[in-house]
Amino acid sequence: MSAVSGEQVRPVAVGEEETSGALSRGKRWRKRYGLAAAGATIVAIWVFIAIFAPLISPYDPTAVDVTQRLLAPSWKHWLGTDVLGRDVFSRLLYGTQVSLTASFVVVILGAAIGTILGGTAAYAGGRIEQLIMRLTDLVLCFPPIILALAIAAALGIGTMNTIIAMLVVWWPKFARLAHSLVLVQRSQEYVEAAKSMGLKHKRILLRHIIPNAVGPLIVLITLDLGNAIMTFAGLSFLGLGVVPPTPEWGSMVAEGRELVQQWWVATFPGIAILTIVLGFNFLGDGVRDWLDPRSANR
Amino acid sequence: MANFIVTRLALTVVMAVLATLVIFLIANTVPGDPVLAALGDVAASNKEFVAEWRAKWGLDLPLWQRYLIFLKGVVQGDLGISIASQRPVMEDIAQFAPATLELATVAFMITLAIGIPLGIMAAVWRDTWIDHVARMVSLVGVSSPTFWLAFIMLAIFYGGLEIAPGPGRLDAIAMPPPSVTGLLLIDTIIAGDWETFRDAAAHLVLPSIVLAAATLGLITRTMRAAMLDCIEQDYVRVARAKGLVPWTVIVRHAFPNALIPVVTLGGLAYANLLTGAVMTETVFSWPGLGRYTFRSAAALDFPAIMGITLIVAFVYLLVNLLIDISYAFLDPRVRL
Numbered sequence: 001m002s003a004v005s006g007e008q009v010r011p012v013a014v015g016e017e018e019t020s021g022a023l024s025r026g027k028r029w030r031k032r033y034g035l036a037a038a039g040a041t042i043v044a045i046w047v048f049i050a051i052f053a054p055l056i057s058p059y060d061p062t063a064v065d066v067t068q069r070l071l072a073p074s075w076k077h078w079l080g081t082d083v084l085g086r087d088v089f090s091r092l093l094y095g096t097q098v099s100l101t102a103s104f105v106v107v108i109l110g111a112a113i114g115t116i117l118g119g120t121a122a123y124a125g126g127r128i129e130q131l132i133m134r135l136t137d138l139v140l141c142f143p144p145i146i147l148a149l150a151i152a153a154a155l156g157i158g159t160m161n162t163i164i165a166m167l168v169v170w171w172p173k174f175a176r177l178a179h180s181l182v183l184v185q186r187s188q189e190y191v192e193a194a195k196s197m198g199l200k201h202k203r204i205l206l207r208h209i210i211p212n213a214v215g216p217l218i219v220l221i222t223l224d225l226g227n228a229i230m231t232f233a234g235l236s237f238l239g240l241g242v243v244p245p246t247p248e249w250g251s252m253v254a255e256g257r258e259l260v261q262q263w264w265v266a267t268f269p270g271i272a273i274l275t276i277v278l279g280f281n282f283l284g285d286g287v288r289d290w291l292d293p294r295s296a297n298r
Numbered sequence: 299m300a301n302f303i304v305t306r307l308a309l310t311v312v313m314a315v316l317a318t319l320v321i322f323l324i325a326n327t328v329p330g331d332p333v334l335a336a337l338g339d340v341a342a343s344n345k346e347f348v349a350e351w352r353a354k355w356g357l358d359l360p361l362w363q364r365y366l367i368f369l370k371g372v373v374q375g376d377l378g379i380s381i382a383s384q385r386p387v388m389e390d391i392a393q394f395a396p397a398t399l400e401l402a403t404v405a406f407m408i409t410l411a412i413g414i415p416l417g418i419m420a421a422v423w424r425d426t427w428i429d430h431v432a433r434m435v436s437l438v439g440v441s442s443p444t445f446w447l448a449f450i451m452l453a454i455f456y457g458g459l460e461i462a463p464g465p466g467r468l469d470a471i472a473m474p475p476p477s478v479t480g481l482l483l484i485d486t487i488i489a490g491d492w493e494t495f496r497d498a499a500a501h502l503v504l505p506s507i508v509l510a511a512a513t514l515g516l517i518t519r520t521m522r523a524a525m526l527d528c529i530e531q532d533y534v535r536v537a538r539a540k541g542l543v544p545w546t547v548i549v550r551h552a553f554p555n556a557l558i559p560v561v562t563l564g565g566l567a568y569a570n571l572l573t574g575a576v577m578t579e580t581v582f583s584w585p586g587l588g589r590y591t592f593r594s595a596a597a598l599d600f601p602a603i604m605g606i607t608l609i610v611a612f613v614y615l616l617v618n619l620l621i622d623i624s625y626a627f628l629d630p631r632v633r634l
Contacts, residue, residue: 138316141618142611143573146591150607153595154324230443234577237445239596250445257449257581260457267453270446277441285437 036286042279046272050096059087061094061247070262080264082255084245088264091247092272098248099276102159103228106166111221113167114174115210121175122182123205133179136172144169145231152240162241166231177220181213188212215291222287226280233273249273302626310619317611318372322365325600368604377605382597387605390590396480397467398579398586402571404502405509409567413514414560417521421529421556422548432522436515444574448508448581455504463500465583472497505582509574513567520563524556531555562621569617572610 049056058078065085073080079088121132139147151165185191186209194204235241236250244251249269256265352358359367371378377387420432455462467482468474475482475489483502486495528534529552537547572587579588587606594602 138313138320141313141317141615142320142607143570143614145573145576146607146610149576149591149595150321150603151324153598153603154600226441230441233443234445237443237577238580238592250443253443253446253449257445260453263453263457266446266449270443270450273443273446274438274441277443278437281437281441 032289033286035282036290039279039282039284039286042275043283046096046276046279047100049093050100053093053097057087057090057093059090061086061091062245063087064245070259070265072262073264079268080262082252082265083259086245088252088268091252092249092269094247095249095252095269095272096276098159098242098246099229099232099273102163102166102232103225105163106170106228106232107221107224110167110170111174111217111224114171114176115178115217117171118175118178119182119205119210119213122179123186123201123209129179132175136175136179139169139172140176142169145234148231148235149238149240152235157240157243159242159246162232162235165240166228166235170228173224174217174220177216178210178213181216182209185209185213219284219288219291222280223284226277226284229273229280230277303623306619306622310615314612314615315369317615318369318608319365321604321608321611322368325604326361326364372608377608378601380594380599380602380605382594382599382602387602390602391587391605391609393480394585394587394590396586397584398572398575398588400481400483401502401505401509401578401584401586402568402575405506405571406513406564406568408506408510409513409517410564412510413517414521417518417560418525418548418553418556420518420522421525424526429522432518436518439511440515442511443577444508444512445577445581447511448505448578451504451508452581462504463497465581467501467585468494468497469501505578505584508582509571509578512574513571516563516567517560521556521560524559525552528552528556562625565617565621565624569614572613 063086065081068077068081068085069083071077071081071085077087077089079092082088082091117132118136121129148162148165148169151168152162155161155165182205190212191204191209194208199208232241233248233250233253236248237254239251239254242248242251249272252269253266256262256267256269259265349358357364368378375388377391379385380387380390383390416432416435420429423429451462452465456464463469472494473491475485475491475494478485478488482498483495486492486498529548531552534547534552537551538544542551575584575586575588576591577588578584579586580592583589590602591606593599594606
């Protein structure tokens with residue numbers, strides 16, 4: 001739905017006044033903010049669905065009714081029913097909750113841990129910096145999904161365990177980014193001033209340096225939310241992640257993956273993942289274009 | 299230059315050893331119980347039997363001793379015995395690697411064949427509909443879950459239209475060629491078996507497209523950005539001012555320089571395909587490393603999981619090393 005509108009409203013470079021000057025105000029707004037607005041709208045709709053899933057869902061997502069199994073989409077079951085006769089539409093709505101919660105927890109906690117570690121490394125320097133950054137390199141030398149898969153398999157199936165496994169592989173990219181951002185800030189005069197005023201290191205880092213370096217971190221967080229949803233769904237698809245019968249998009253695709261004739265079981269949860277990830281990518285792209293006008297040229 | 303390579307090489311070796319430690323700790327300090335997983339409830343309640351089993355697999359030794367045994371094994375190319383298949387993990391990996399290599403290589407070639415021209419066109423005709431289409435293709439490609447895309451392709455082209463072959467590397471009735479390289483496309487050519495060659499190629503089409511989809515966006519966008527950088531450079535302007543045909547300027551002057559970031563990124567993208575293979579191979583019943591990884595994880599086959607994670611980490615480290623060295627060759631500033 002939004003894919004089409006997103007294509008038309010790609011933001012244009014801030015420097016291109018000569019072309020945008022000829023456009024009406026509305027068109028210019030759409031060019032600059034349209035993509036991000038489309039992304040924000042998609043994300044907002046999904047967040048709304050996650051919160052109000054119990055009110056919107058026509059059926060209980062876990063209610064098994066074998067007499068109603070594998071029914072094609074109809075007025076009674078909008079997106080059909082699965083192998084156990086559960087309503088796919090209701091399961092899809094409820095599945096939003098797990099996917100969104102898991103990805104928010106992973107990205108926010110991962111970003112917090114990574115930023116604090118990377119920021120501390122850059123601010124402290126010396127041995128601490130060496131230790132933290134080598135640890136970061138070490139985790140980054142594993143492909144994230146494979147390492148998360150190994151950890152999740154070792155911890156056992158379950159939403160909490162999968163989130164832990166993802167966190168282990170998630171923080172390093174934030175640590176690396178925060179490290180480079182804080183390195184730039186550390187030599188600024190205001191840090192010098194804060195030090196000479198006798199502020200504590202912790203306060204300088206958390207209250208002064210990190211707020212100044214936060215722009216690129218926000219971009220990475222936004223783009224990463226989509227990434228986290230995809231990874232979590234992927235791990236669930238592989239049989240880790242949620243414990244059945246909890247509705248979750250990745251495991252719903254897994255349940256329907258051999259039902260080529262009953263295509264609706266696996267198709268719709270996949271479309272759900274696609275749209276929400278696309279939404280976060282639009283939003284992240286748009287946010288990047290605002291915060292870094294040069295990237296609009298890219 | 300030599301100094302840079304030696305330092306970089308030493309660092310890679312250190313990281314490789316540390317990687318073995320990480321893998322070992324994950325497999326040995328987490329709560330999941332391999333005894334229970336391998337023996338099942340009934341056998342696991344028999345204390346004598348469990349003790350014997352633990353001794354057989356060396357699970358009764360102290361942790362550091364087990365790590366040294368593990369490390370010694372890794373150095374000798376011994377990754378232990380898979381609990382599920384009862385064969386050396388190294389043998390399993392060697393058996394399944396060619397199928398993944400073949401799939402990933404074909405997928406990578408598709409990515410480059412589409413991504414590079416698409417990126418160039420998006421840069422040359424920037425802000426036109428071509429650019430928009432390229433951007434949408436990359437965004438949708440990056441946003442599609444691989445495992446779902448694999449299902450959709452199977453459902454449409456195999457289940458619906460019936461124009462593509464089903465899962466697997468060959469039809470059930472096809473005779474596999476004598477294994478020389480393990481790569482079916484090459485083995486069938488060596489055997490001169492064109493019918494099986496066509497069959498193998500047909501089976502490759504869908505999974506390689508699915509695998510290529512996620513990387514396509516990355517390559518397209520990198521190519522576009524690099525190309526835009528180059529088009530704005532003075533030497534390109536000079537070439538234009540000399541009156542060269544526009545396409546000659548693009549292909550002969552801008553393109554070779556714009557390719558540098560794509561080549562370095564390409565190495566990493568290729569290594570990433572190995573991860574994407576876990577999803578693709580699982581859906582397409584492709585007998586490669588990806589499906590092996592999935593099965594081992596599902597069966598809590600720790601020696602196999604450790605082995606495969608370690609091998610993939612080594613491949614990653616190696617690719618990163620090669621990228622850094624190639625950077626040093628391509629960009630003289632790195633050597634300073």
